[in-house]
Amino acid sequence: MQEEITRLVHGLDESALRFIEACIRHERESRNAPPPPPPHPGGHFTVPENVKHLTSEQLDAVAKSFLDWYKGAVSTTQSRSRGRLWLVFLLIRYGALRLGEALALDDRNDLNFTRSLVIVRGQNPRELQFPEAIMGEMRQVLESPVMFGLRGEVLHLDQGYVRRIFYERAKDVDLPKDLLSPRVIRHSRGIELLRGEVPLKIVQQFLGQQSPTLTASYLHFSREDARQIVHSHLRREAMKKTSARNAFTGTINRITRGDLLVEVEILTGTGLKVVAVITAESADNLELREGINTTATIKAPWVILSTGDAPTSARNHFSGKVQSVQLGEIEAEVLVTLDEGSTVCAVITAQSARQLKLEPGKPISVLFKAFAVVLGM
Missing domain, CATH: 2.40.50.100 (RNA polymerase II/Efflux pump adaptor protein, barrel-sandwich hybrid domain)
Structure with a gap:
């Protein structure tokens, strides 16, 4: 041989x-x-039809629309008002906060820019890790001269007013008005995290939900998915x-x-x-x-x-x-x-x-x- x-x-x-x-x-x-x-089921599930949500691409398009709207302000008053709403959108888009949670934040004490954390207090307390770039954007808005005198209360807005502004942005991205509610954006962020292979238990904690069953309602596994x-x-x-x-x-x-x-x-x-x-x-x-x-x-x-x-x-x-x-x-x-x-x-x-x-x-x-x-x- x-x-x-x-x-x-x-x-x-x-x-x-x-x-x-x-x-x-x-x-x-x-x-x-x-x-x-x-392998992780993140890329292999569908969202039940009764759960309204946006894709990551749609969320990014809405974010661009909000930013353009904010940057297009023509007066100090308008810039201050739009900047506050831009902050609320970022908090819900990346932190999946409930609208009430976002509007209750103290911008002086609940935003930790050193560690890129947002501290949510109240009934479902938690610390949320944010992308550094987003924290940098929020800091830039808050430190703008137009926010002088509002610090600590920048996010304290009327819920009805915020929802109305969110609905108005729908026409800019050619989406149905009911898909631009804070609630839909919050759910969309949860689904985005699951698609990104974040474990369901972690997403549940991130959203501040009491039961994993609520988070699991975003998921549906077809026979093909399985x-x-x-x-x-x-x-x-x-x-x-x-x-x-x-x-x-x-x-x-x-x-x-x-x-x-x-x-x-x-x-x-x-x-x-x-x-x-x-x-x-x-x-x-x-x-x-x-x-x-x-x-x-x-x-x-x-x-x-x-x-x-x-x-x-x-x-x-x-x-x-x-x-x-x-x-x-x-x-x-x-x-x-x-x-x-x-x-x-x-x-x-x-x-x-x-x-x-x-x-x-x-x-x-x-x-x-x-x-x-x-x-x-």
Whole structure:
């Protein structure tokens, strides 16, 4: 065996040997790479229809409208009035305060600019961490000469007046008036935090809600949402148990047996079909059967990339877009996001990467042979 390996290696040119060395180095590094971050339901839930809310993009559009309105003041009186309302909006937008809580704040004692904290007192006391940039904006408004004489009471406004001004801003961003209430903006911030993978218990405390059930009312998990979450979790488990960079977890959809080999088709949670060919002995040892879960792994050097539509013998052929390219002296590591959302890592020669003119966003085909797929239970 040793003689056979020596004979094969001697038949390779220097560039091939260097690429093999790069692949071995990549394999060793992947063994020590940290596992991917744990999946979180934040990106996999829908909001019940009865919960009015705005998306992050809509919230940002409303914020810009408020800021333009404030900056457009033409008199000292108008600047003072609009500045106070701009502060109220920021407190609800980023702190998810109830309107009454925001209007009860003492701007001298309840805003800690050193630590970027807003201190809410009363029935649901809590300390809220704010983005430093937002705290800087509020400080700039409060320290404006137009606020002289109001400090300590800058936020003490009539609730009806505040709601009316909020409703008026709806026309600037082409939204229904009922979506620009302080209550909707508060709920929207809670949903935004959940989407940002902040744990539900922390969001509950941030909102000052007495029960996590109230916070959970923002969430609805469809069957598709649940499937995506479970798929992400199973894939993470598979990645932790193997040095292969690519792992697809799914259900065995079909098994075709031959005399010596067995073809196995796996259907992943995202609808991807991965075909593997293994020996009949391996299939028997794994006790494979249709309907059970399995994980298909493919090492990065076995993944082939193509920018054309030429016929190929590879059974597994998927389309996607280049996510990133890391060029080394000999090798290149290419991450590809498949059309259904999975990410595949390929290690190819740097020369091939340059010839293919790979760059983020470029359409690409990902191929690997059925014999390159390793199944695990």
